[in-house]
Amino acid sequence: MTFGAPSFARSKRRKYMVYQEYNQHRTNHGVFDAHGFEKHIVLTRGVLKGEKNVLCRISSECCPGTQLLSAECDCKEQIQYSLGKISEVDRGIFIYLLGHEGRGHGIAHKIMALANKNRGFDTFTAIEELGTPVDIRDFSVVKDILQHFEITSICCLTNSPDKLESLKTLGINIASTQNIPVTPNVVSKRHLLAKQSRGHNIVFKDEVGNPTV
Numbered sequence: 001m002t003f004g005a006p007s008f009a010r011s012k013r014r015k016y017m018v019y020q021e022y023n024q025h026r027t028n029h030g031v032f033d034a035h036g037f038e039k040h041i042v043l044t045r046g047v048l049k050g051e052k053n054v055l056c057r058i059s060s061e062c063c064p065g066t067q068l069l070s071a072e073c074d075c076k077e078q079i080q081y082s083l084g085k086i087s088e089v090d091r092g093i094f095i096y097l098l099g100h101e102g103r104g105h106g107i108a109h110k111i112m113a114l115a116n117k118n119r120g121f122d123t124f125t126a127i128e129e130l131g132t133p134v135d136i137r138d139f140s141v142v143k144d145i146l147q148h149f150e151i152t153s154i155c156c157l158t159n160s161p162d163k164l165e166s167l168k169t170l171g172i173n174i175a176s177t178q179n180i181p182v183t184p185n186v187v188s189k190r191h192l193l194a195k196q197s198r199g200h201n202i203v204f205k206d207e208v209g210n211p212t213v
Contacts, residue, residue, distance in 0.1 A: 019148065029083040032094070037145055039098040043083070046091030049150045053175040055092035056154035057082035058142055058163065060100030063107060064114070071187040072117075078180045082157050085178070093154075095145055097137075103127065104136035122194035135162065143170045159200045181205045 018038055025034035025043060032043040048054055059082070065073030079094075086092030102110030109130065116126035127134050146154065153173035156164060159180055167174060183205045184192050196202040 027083055029080075029087040032083075032086075037141065037148070040141060040145070041096040041098070042145055043086075043094040043096075044092070044149065045086050046089075048091070048093060050152060051091070052152045053155045054151050054153070055086050055089055055157065055178075056095070056146075056151075057086070057092075057157040058095045058097065058139065058167075060103070060137060061096070061098045063101060064110070071185060072191050074182045074188060074192065077182055078157075081180050085157065093146075093149065093151065095142060097139070097141070100137050103134060104138065105132060117191075122197075123191050124194060124198055137166075139163070139166050140170055142167065143172055146172060159195070159202055161199050161201070179203045 018036070020036040021033065023033045025032045027043075030045075032045050035042040035044065057078070059075065059079055062073060062075040064070040065075035066079065069076070082094055086094060101107045102113065105113075105127070109127075109132070112130055113123075113126040116129050117123060121129055124134050153175040155176045155178060156167065156174050157178050157180055158164060159182075164174060164177065179201050181203045182188075182192060192202050192204070
């Protein structure tokens, strides 16, 4: 494992952004280069500098879904799919944003929202019942990260129109988008249908992994 010297990328919103990288981060989808931007983690593959329509997945921190293997959550499946697609085309960037737990509210707030879900509220109304906005995530660091790699435009892997709108508001050039198919189970189906009812472009998979309407 090879570590590069720390560098500092200037930002209009903060004094500096600490950057560190190492290569040969091995996954079950092949080898990526790993980078640290402050508390955020970035995996890259292939030539990115000056490139257009670069495949890009921006994932928010989700401890219940990715570390505690919640059957209700599709976050881990979306990560696996995104790394697989980037590996398939041998070019892309995966950005994992820490501090985004519970749509930006934090883990304690998320646990209270999950308790509301167990009382029958869906994933959105469970948060609204706590008297808070559904989503307070800040994606501004994404622009800094894309500028660091000199990426001209991205193909955004997402099912969320709200995320796309947030990125466009920041001035990020989104050349195209791709949906991420998900596999529902008896526990997650209600969660995914709630997302669908709020405008998310959910594409379900059948038992053999093919997208279905």
